[in-house]
Amino acid sequence: MTQPGAYGQRLGHFLRLTETPPALVTRSLRGTELAVTETRNDRPVRGLSGSFAAEDAFLVSLKLQDYPDCELWDDGKCIMKADVHAGTTYLYDLKRDPRYVIDKPFHSLHFYIPRSALDSISEQCHAPRIDELDCRVGLGHDDETIRHIGASLRKGLRRPDEANQLFIDHMMLGLTAHVAQTYGGLAPRSEPARGGLAPWQVKRACERLESDLGGKLSLQKIAAELDLSVSHFSRAFRVSVGLPPHQWLLHQRVKAAKQLMTVRDLPLTEIAISAGFANQSHFTRVFSSIVGASPAAWRRETLGASRAGA
Structure with a gap:
């Protein structure tokens, strides 16, 4: 039986968390699981982190708070101590059993990327297979792209019922391609620019x-x-x-909601669910960002205008 990847509950055990941390999972690359997990512990009990069974996979970790004087282990040995700064990205090779001493509060996002995902990216880009990622112990990277993707996915981790699968697929696919290019030396072979769909x-x-x-x-x-x-x-x-698929879908939800508001006297809560939103709050946020007015204000103005013209 295949052991689950280093995310969610398994990552929580590794970091000695008492509750399963929130995670989002996608299988957008030929069924290969990619995942992001948010881990936090404001009152950790001092001790060495757990250990993963050796796996041909990587963790890309975005630190969300400082962790000074971190004691880092690699391949069963204490290698060094280093100050870890919020906003910095670190890469870990899970074949080498990366560990560290937990003795201070921590808060991080961990992106799980198996080798098969990198192979799929290379194949789709018609590029040579990536040998390794830059996983030097203690080396942090100032990576604006990963910070941006992390901030976007944290919204989904806080409200998983509002994060549609297309959005998760899109963001994790983009992150994997970025990691492959930036830390794996992926160099797509030049080819003519592709057009759109038929x-x-x-x-x-x-x-x-x-x-x-x-x-x-x-x-x-x-x-x-x-x-x-x-x-x-x-x-x-x-x-x-x-528009990318997930954003196009949001616009279609808004379009469906507008139709419902103009032809039927339904409560906004029912319209939200009928149009594919998780709840009325989700509906209001998305509708307002796209239309520039709340659903209630838009309906008042639209119905008022139609009655005035009658």
Whole structure:
């Protein structure tokens, strides 16, 4: 039986947490699991972290608070002590049993990337296989891209019911490609710029997305139906439609909500659920960001204008 990857509950045990930390998982690269886990302990009990069974995978860790004088272990030995700073990214090779002494409060995001995900990225980019990532012990990276992706995914970790699967797939796919290029030396072979989807592909993709306004469909499933890789589909969809799939889906939810508000006298809570939002609060945030007014204000103005013109 395959052991689960270094995320969620297993990562919580490694860091000696008493509760399972929140995690988001995607299988956007041919069924390979990618995940992000948020770990925090404001009152840790002093001791050495746990140990992972050797695995051909990597953890990319974004530190969310300072951790001074951190005692780092690698391959069963104490290697060094180093100050860890908030906002810094570290990479860990899980074949080498990375560990550290837990003796201060910590707060981090950990992105789990198995070797098979890097191989899939290389294959999709028509590039040579990545040998290793830059996992030098104690070396921190000032990585703005990972900070941005981390901030976006933290919203999903706080409100998992509002994070549609397309969004998680999109962000984790982008992170894996960035890690492969920045820390693995991925150099895609130059090839002619690809255009968008064929008209029939756009029609089918949009129909599939509209059939599931709740966003449970994965990028992998839609791309597979068009016989495309996930990365090619995401890029080509954006070229053809002007938005990545997850953002296009949000606009379709708003469009459906507008139709419901103009033709039926329904409570906003029911409209939110009918249009694929997690709840009324989620509906209000997304609608306001796209339309520039709250659903209630938009409905008052729209219905008022229609009555005045009657």
